[in-house]
Amino acid sequence: MKLQERFQHTLRRGRALRYKTYKKIGVARHRKKIDLSLFLMFMFCAATFPFFLTPKESHPDVSEQKEVPAQAIEDVHADLGDEPVIEPKQTSLDELEKRVQLGELTLNMASLEKGGSLLSLLSNAGVSTGDRLKIVDALELMIDLKSLKPGLMFMLFKTPDHRVQGISCQIHDGEIIAVIQEEEGQWTPFTAAGRIETQSIRKIGTVERTFSGSAQKAGIPESVVAQVTAALDGEIDFATDIHPGDTFDVIFETKVTAGGLEVGTKQLLFIGLKTQKKEIYRYAFTAASGTTSFYDARGRSGAKAFMKRPLKARSRLSSPYGRRRHPILMYEIFHHGVDLAAPTNTPIMAAMDGVITQLGRKGGYGKYIRLRHTDGYQTAYGHMNGYRQDLKVGSKVKRGEVIGYVGSTGRSTGPHLHFEVLKNNKTVDPFRRHVIPSKQLSGFELEQFLSAAESLHPDFAQHRAGKIPPVQGLRPFQSPVSGKKESKAVNHKKSR
Ligand SMILES: [Zn+2]
Secondary structure, eight states: OHHHHHHHHHHHHHHHHHHHHHHHTTOGGGHHHHHHHHHHHHHHHHHHHHHHHSOGGGOTTHHHHHHHHHHHHHHHHHHGGGSOOOOOOHHHHHHHHHHHHTTSSEEEEEEOOTTOOHHHHHHHTTOOHHHHHHHHHHHHTTSOGGGOOTTOEEEEEEOTTOOEEEEEEEOTTSEEEEEEEEETTEEEEEEEETOSEEEEEEEEEEOSSOHHHHHHHTTOOHHHHHHHHHHTTTTOOTTTTOOTTOEEEEEEEEEEOTTSOEEEEEEEEEEEEEOSSOEEEEEEEEOTTSOEEEEOTTSBBOOEEOOSSOBSSOOEEEEOSEEEEOTTTOSEEEEOSEEEEOOTTOEEEOSSSEEEEEEEEOGGGOEEEEEEOSTTEEEEEEEEEEEOTTOOTTOEEOTTOEEEEEBOOSSOSSSEEEEEEEETTEEEOTTSOOEEOOOBOOHHHHHHHHHHHHHHOTTHHHHHHSOOOOOOSSOOOOTTTOHHHHHHHHHHHHHO
């Protein structure tokens, strides 16, 4: 059995290699025929080989023998007549996509899990065992399935009764491979290069009441609006700094298939905001480190403020930072963080981009995570109920990413997050404003940024030459408009 498996594997590898070669020379659509011809040529050579070794005279019927394989080709071809015609049918995927737009089919996205296989992905999608093997077999003709990386997205086209009609996937170099069921149980593989196109969409508008409402009215998708507010978090308070009459200019990227279907997530590329007080222009750029940030037209990134309440729900400040009278022991102790009371298992977020330096139980803190950030900052999170599963010491996390859940482990009287901010190894008040200062791109990165920004926005030169207000780290508390904000600010002073 083992030997047989190995034999089959070798056959399959050989087939994959051959098909790659066919693809290279552009005859992939005829691969079955070429395979067959090669096989018959081999058989023909093998059959005639003995005749070349023996004297010709003793075999007067050699010429007749030669005719036989030619006859065989015809015969085998006749047998293949009702085999599925395997050809790259570029229209098939288009048709599936059109049927999605007509509502006849639904489109589901599924990504390859870490350690998971394509078979398990198909199984989760409800594909029958027989079809699973056929799909995998068909895909294997085109790619080495072992080379598939976790996170690779597959598009599954399903009928209303949840039967998969087709599966497509965009592999590394933009090439699309797909397997489509043309008739019951017959799965046809094909490739189509460059089918998904990236489009940049620009939307300009004026704020009527709120930014997010007006932005969506102008055709900016909700997910992009959320990216705008996240990118300007700490610089602009969308509740108080934006007024009717302010204008916005947003460019985002979307991926569209040849059939006109939008896939994947939309990416924010540019934000322009003209408010009564300032003009902001921010360009998205992915630095060499792989992180995407927003930069002004001169290649300077905005400052990032630490979250003051890194919880994904409303929380109550149950104990502020600083001196306090111990409720039981009645003497003054120093509280090195803030206690944020919230229900058990409320998600806890990283207050800033950083790296995990500690993760585990730590005395009275209970389950504990410590993050290291740039600029001498660290943050710590205590009394957690649990950690996000895939995290460990050394994991990188982004600001706002969930790291664990509220609990009451360690010395704690009820579910709450004990949150500390440290600057140069000394705790500071988390409710004061802490900011990672802005950064200036330089050298080759700056050149790359400038050329990308120039091709993105027609007014780039103006943004760059114009009076660009300095990227602000601190947002001034707005006194006349926001009574709420002011009272908060006063509270901070008291609690310090
Ligand atoms: Zn505490």
